[in-house]
Amino acid sequence: MPDFPPRISDAIAETRAEVARLHAELVRYNLVVWTGGNVSGRVPGADLFVIKPSGVSYDDLSPSNMILCDLDGAAIPGTPGSERSPSSDTAAHAYVYRNMPEVGGVVHTHSTYGVAWAARGEEIPCVITAMADEFGGPIPVGPFAIIGDDSIGRGIVETLRGHRSRGVIMQNHGPFTIGTNAKDAVKAAVMLEDVARTVHIAREAGPLIPIPQDKIDALYNRYQNLYGQSTDDRR
Numbered sequence: 001m002p003d004f005p006p007r008i009s010d011a012i013a014e015t016r017a018e019v020a021r022l023h024a025e026l027v028r029y030n031l032v033v034w035t036g037g038n039v040s041g042r043v044p045g046a047d048l049f050v051i052k053p054s055g056v057s058y059d060d061l062s063p064s065n066m067i068l069c070d071l072d073g074a075a076i077p078g079t080p081g082s083e084r085s086p087s088s089d090t091a092a093h094a095y096v097y098r099n100m101p102e103v104g105g106v107v108h109t110h111s112t113y114g115v116a117w118a119a120r121g122e123e124i125p126c127v128i129t130a131m132a133d134e135f136g137g138p139i140p141v142g143p144f145a146i147i148g149d150d151s152i153g154r155g156i157v158e159t160l161r162g163h164r165s166r167g168v169i170m171q172n173h174g175p176f177t178i179g180t181n182a183k184d185a186v187k188a189a190v191m192l193e194d195v196a197r198t199v200h201i202a203r204e205a206g207p208l209i210p211i212p213q214d215k216i217d218a219l220y221n222r223y224q225n226l227y228g229q230s231t232d233d234r235r
């Protein structure tokens with residue numbers, strides 16, 4: 001077991017607990033089935049992150065079986081949970097953390113409407129104020145990428161770097177979201193599926209009405225800086 005300084009040990013423990021808890025939110029909001037999807041959280045103050053073990057039932061996830069990884073995606077030997085394999089998307093999460101230092105959390109889901117947009121390789125247009133609020137514009141599509149190397153992570157970073165959206169729909173695969181922390185990334189995943197469903201249904205019924213860019217900007221700035229309580233986390 002590595003001998004981390006107390007400050008880092010405490011941060012690891014808090015991140016383990018938060019990431020384990022947040023996986024239940026994916027189930028609560030119907031964003032995953034069986035063992036699909038995954039949540040990770042960067043450990044504040046360390047080049048480390050925590051992610052779920054691969055293929056383990058959400059019912060069995062706990063802080064102690066989360067896996068502590070370095071930013072190359074390697075499990076830290078001798079740490080709780082390291083006897084199992086980390087998520088099959090660990091390389092993608094690690095790539096995001098290495099290349100987007102402002103990101104504190106990454107989420108992947110197979111949420112139904114988000115994956116339906118992925119199957120069409122279509123960007124979700126910004127036609128409802130909820131999208132302007134949360135994503136500041138359309139939700140972009142990332143390239144088709146096969147799991148197993150940095151391809152998915154590179155596609156996420158190349159699509160989202162410099163983009164307001166905290167979500168990307170990876171073609172033929174599904175949503176990945178980022179956030180200032182794991183909870184922020186989970187919120188983005190929840191809101192992505194909500195707007196994916198609404199816009200899909202709206203488009204089935206008739207033509208969509210775009211929101212003018214200046215109104216999108218105004219909505220985004222209000223929501224990001226004024227919505228909720230003054231003590232709320234702000235990006």
Ligand SMILES: O=C(CO)[C@@H](O)[C@@H](O)COP(=O)(O)O
Nearest residue numbers: 036037038054055087088147
């Ligand atoms: O979508 C993929 C891989 O990209 C799934 O295997 C993923 O949702 C769940 O995999 P893990 O259980 O995290 O290994």
